[in-house]
Amino acid sequence: MAGLLTSAALGGLLAGSVFALVGLGVLLSATAIRTVNLAVGEFYVLGGLMFFSLVAAAGVPPLLAAPLAVAAGAGCGLLVERCAIRPVRLQPPGTIVLVTTAAAWMLRGTAQLAWGRDPVAPPALAGGQWAQAALVIGWAIAATVALEAWLSRSHPGRALRATADDPRAAAGAGVDTTGAARLAFALTGALLASSAVIAGPVTFLSYDGGVGLLLRGIGAALIGGMRRPLLVYLGGVAIGLVESMSAALWSSLYKDAVTFCLLLVVLCFWRGGDEP
């Protein structure tokens, strides 16, 4: 029993690290659009699939293919920002959510056409199961700490945070809000692509995997209050632990149901307390 619980906790930490990384992406793009970006899961899938193709089909060595895939992910984020978000950035949040849905669906359709329906596993960067798990967990912690420091200390990070809090006041204070949005989306794309390069061999990648990851990442971001990367990381790990514990103690068939019922409960308490 103790062994089962330990391995479930480790598995939960591993899965939770991936959810935390997706949650960090949700937080980063939310600074630009002030609502959730439903295309984040697709950034992850597409970045990982590009890495897979670079290595498996084009024969690029993995250590060279990884930065290329990350750059492609950043480009993907910039493309979505330019073509989908910017034309409607002054519209109400409903339109922006709708546009990110459309972007997510286009990316998913592209992945379906280009890579087919079967899930693939990109080559592992580290040899061995334990090294791979340590790499994923370490990358999530490193990204959290880096993002926390960058958002609160650096000039661009603080400009991004100011834009998230009040775009008009930020623009009035001389912040380039369009540039901040561009930066946020490029970073989101790069972060998710790099996460997929590192965690892809563990999670596997298929064109329809984006939605599940997205919802778990949003759950992490909501638990973390959508503001501080550290809390988002803890939220992601909490979701991972709940999921693996429910699978270990009850049944893995209801894993999704447990997680998303939890998400529904969290959504009931999300902001809008005094809004009608």
Add this chain to the structure above:
Amino acid sequence: MNGRRDVGVTAASALRVRAWGAARAWGAAGTPSILLLLALPVLPALGGRYAQGVLTDLGQLVLAALGLSFLKGRAGVLCLGQSGFLAVGAYAYALCAGCGVPPLLAAAIAVAASGAVALAISPAVVKNPTDGAALATLALVVVVQSLVTGLRGVTGGASGMRNVPPLLAVPGAAAFLPWAAVVAGMLFLRWFSATATGRAIRAGRDDPRAAARCGVNVRAGRRLALVICAMFGGLAGAMTGASFGFISPDMFDIALAIALLVMVVGGGEGVLAGPLLGAAFIYFLPDIVRASRDFQTLLNGALLLLVTQYCPGGMAGMLSAAARRVLGRRTRSAPEKGGWSP
């Protein structure tokens, strides 16, 4: 002084006209479409099996899209999970009818079950009608799919349920019933939008704070709209199961929910004829562009993006603008641009 009063009078009368026009908008666009719809069920008698199948599918899609159009266009709530309500309706119908409950009663139970599920998730939906609602309904689809796949003993798991009894054991009923429900639903929505409650829901969409100040319970309005939407979805789901005789979790996935959303937004949300135009367009699109089903996802995404950015009024808005240009005057049923106040 005089000028200011004039402005005031003009604004007040404009408001009155706008409120009146808003209540009429469903009706004006509805009259021709209802006449058209009453003629449609005659078609399966003329066409062969293929036409009958197309009418059955399309009627169910229009029925589900009609509820979604009301929720999105009138209450301003973004729902990405109508297929979850369809699944609840389909499984409730199949389980009840399988236990020997008369099919029509089973369909009523299915509608009630969908409404109850909508009521259960409504706290998460009514609070944040855009992003919160989108996430909650998206999560609902995954929860429902996971549950019906997991409860193998009851629902047959991923391989689905066979031998779902038909609603009416009359030839041609499968094609006729959805359209009868669509006509009834259109008449209901047309009537309901003009009632005090319907107008209050609309006011809550246009400006939640102002509506709340005027004593409108905005969240209760959204909840009611969500339940109505879910009931349309539940009925459509029950009819899907009844007409195929088979249901499985794959039939009610997220792709269906997004396709329904594209139908609603593309057809023109909040306009009675919108779901009809949108559903017909999306249904026949793969045949028109001769693309394989694999392109459906990309096409739906591209359509959603283009419509949201370039013609928020959808097809109904385009048609009405074209009619205005041809006739050279303002037509009575000018649909608003998009579902959102500027």
